[in-house]
Amino acid sequence: MTMEFKQVTRNFGRKQVLRGVNMTWDAGQLYGLLGRNGAGKSTLMKIVNNRLFPTAGKVLLDGKSVTENAAAQNRIFLMSAATLYPGDSRIAQLFTLTQQMYGRFDDQLAAHLVQAFGLDPHQRLRKLSTGYRTIAKLIIALCVPCDFVMLDEPVLGLDANNREIFYQELAATFAKRPRTFIIASHLIEEIENLVTHVFVLDGGTITLDEDVADLAVKGRVVTGPAALVREWLSGTCVLRTVQLGGMVTAYTLDAPLEKPLPTGVSVDGMDLQQLYLELTRTGGGPHVD
Numbered sequence: 372m373t374m375e376f377k378q379v380t381r382n383f384g385r386k387q388v389l390r391g392v393n394m395t396w397d398a399g400q401l402y403g404l405l406g407r408n409g410a411g412k413s414t415l416m417k418i419v420n421n422r423l424f425p426t427a428g429k430v431l432l433d434g435k436s437v438t439e440n441a442a443a444q445n446r447i448f449l450m451s452a453a454t455l456y457p458g459d460s461r462i463a464q465l466f467t468l469t470q471q472m473y474g475r476f477d478d479q480l481a482a483h484l485v486q487a488f489g490l491d492p493h494q495r496l497r498k499l500s501t502g503y504r505t506i507a508k509l510i511i512a513l514c515v516p517c518d519f520v521m522l523d524e525p526v527l528g529l530d531a532n533n534r535e536i537f538y539q540e541l542a543a544t545f546a547k548r549p550r551t552f553i554i555a556s557h558l559i560e561e562i563e564n565l566v567t568h569v570f571v572l573d574g575g576t577i578t579l580d581e582d583v584a585d586l587a588v589k590g591r592v593v594t595g596p597a598a599l600v601r602e603w604l605s606g607t608c609v610l611r612t613v614q615l616g617g618m619v620t621a622y623t624l625d626a627p628l629e630k631p632l633p634t635g636v637s638v639d640g641m642d643l644q645q646l647y648l649e650l651t652r653t654g655g656g657p658h659v660d
């Protein structure tokens with residue numbers, strides 16, 4: 372079971388937001404989709420969900436285009452800031468409506484989540500606070516029977532306690548019924564321990580496609596006298612270098628650890644937040660000296 376993106380491109384007027392996105396989502400994975408404001412994360416998810424169509428390229432679910440493909444769409448769910456539900460509906464009615472649309476709904480989990488978050492299922496959607504409206508939509512997203520569940524900024528408006536509950540409940544339901552979640556978020560440090568693989572969308576293309584476990588091993592910050600650092604890293608892809616006087620700090624995923632480290636040069640690990648910042652910094656971008 373795979374979702375494949377092949378050269379997905381999307382223009383809005385003369386603006387090209389996606390410029391040939393290639394990536395693959397496999398079954399039973401928790402993906403993080405990272406990118407700065409306006410990078411095109413929502414656009415990408417909407418294309419998968421047919422709320423938008425690509426200008427060029429295609430998205431294939433098990434080899435078949437998802438575009439205007441009802442069977443494929445029945446296996447895909449997108450939870451986003453846009454509320455497509457009638458505001459007058461009560462939460463319990465939305466659960467029933469979702470069940471009718473997707474054929475099944477995990478009532479048991481919904482009952483558990485309603486209690487965990489302290490949501491009143493008899494309340495009307497429009498009467499809920501912003502945070503609770505998000506919670507209602509999250510509960511639906513966790514209870515649908517879909518194979519691919521996309522969560523676009525899932526914790527928007529949630530306080531720290533409710534964010535914590537959400538991350539715990541997501542991990543629990545994923546362990547019990549593995550399916551594929553794709554989480555678009557800016558809160559990298561919060562999803563870092565949850566997702567297994569990250570994609571960074573920058574400049575309309577995927578600039579990073581890595582397992583989190585590999586990143587933890589590969590991300591390095593190299594610091595030391597400029598000449599020594601540059602020489603040690605020559606021929607290596609460097610994400611960014613910062614020079615302060617005669618000292619340089621270089622960020623890389625490819626530190627040549629097999630080479631002896633010159634005296635005065637140090638190599639430290641880099642967390643996902645730091646790595647993300649280096650990959651999406653305006654005007655930066657990977658380069659080889």
Ligand SMILES: Nc1ncnc2c1ncn2[C@@H]1O[C@H](COP(=O)(O)OP(=O)(O)OP(=O)(O)O)[C@@H](O)[C@H]1O
Nearest residue numbers: 383384388406407408409410411412413414415524
């Ligand atoms: N319907 C539309 N018409 C015109 N431009 C659009 C439309 N939808 C999105 N865009 C533009 O496409 C770009 C990408 O938007 P998108 O919402 O996909 O980014 P994003 O990565 O989800 O951003 P954020 O993190 O801020 O939510 C933005 O410049 C946005 O203005």
